[in-house]
Amino acid sequence: MSPNSYKVRDSCRKNLVKYTMKAFSLIPPIDNPVILDMGCGTGEPALALLEICNGKIYVVDSDIECVSVLNEKAKTSGHADRIKVINGSVFDRNMFQNQFDIVLAEGLLNILGFETGLPLLINFLKQRGYLIIHDQLQNDAKKRALFTKYNLNLLDAFELDENIWWNEYYCCLERSIDNIEDTLCQKEINEIIEYKKDPENCRSIYYIVARTQPESAL
Ligand SMILES: C[S@@+](CC[C@H](N)C(=O)[O-])C[C@H]1O[C@@H](n2cnc3c(N)ncnc32)[C@H](O)[C@@H]1O
Secondary structure, three states, X not given: OOHHHHHHHHHHHHHHHHHHHHXXXXXXXXOOOEEEEEOOOOOHHHHHHHHHXXXXXXXXXOXXXXXXXXXXXXXXXXXXXXXXXXXXXXXXXXXXXXXXXXXXXXXXXXXXXXXXXXXXXXXXXXXXXXXXXXXXXXXXXXXXXXXXXXXXEEEEEEEEOHHHHHHHHHHHHXXXXXXXXXXHHHXXXXXXXXXXXXXXHHOEEEEEEEEOOOHHHO
C-alpha cells in the first residue's frame, strides 16, 4: 500500500477506536496489564490503549509494511518504552516465553477463520486472562459454542452495525480519497464498493471473554 493509503486508513480507523476502549472497559481492572495485540495492523487501537492503561503492549503483525508504519508511530507516541512492535505470525506458538493478561485480536479471525484462530490466540493467554475479539457478525451461535468448548466465559458482546461502519469509517474513507484524488488508494476504493453492494455483510461484533479453569483442573 502507498504511504497515502496508510495515512487515509489510519485517520478513519481512529474513529472506531472508541469501541476497542469500550471493550477494554468491560474487563475487570488489571494493574499494569501485559497486553498482546495480535494482527495489530498499523496499531491505532493499541496506541489508544496505551493512553488509558499503565501496562505494556506487544503488537504483532505478519505484514512487514504495517509493522514498519507502526514502528515509526510508536517512536513518536510518547510511550515508546511500553510498546514492542514485532513482525511475526500467530502461528508461531513459541514467539513469547510468557503468557498475557489480555489478548486483543481485531479483524484477524476474519482472515484465519474463527475455528482455526481461536485456539492459537488462547495459546498466548494466561490461565485467568481475558480475550477481546472483534470479528465479522456471522455464525454467532457457532462462535459462542466454541467459547464453551475452549473453557472461555463470554462476559459481554456488542455489535457495530452497518450504519456505524458507514458513518464512522467508510464515509470517512470515501471523503479522504476524494480529497487527495489518490489513484493509489485502489484497495480502499474496492472496499467501499464492496460495502455499498452489501452493507449488512459489514456488521461486526466484539466478544469479551475470560479464560476459566477447565473443570478437570478445579
Ligand atoms: C483486518 S486487519 C486488522 C488490523 C488491526 N487489528 C485493526 O483492527 O485495525 C488484520 C491484520 O491481521 C494481519 N494478519 C493476517 N494474518 C496474520 C497472521 N498469521 N499473524 C499475524 N497477523 C496476521 C494482517 O496483516 C492485518 O494487518
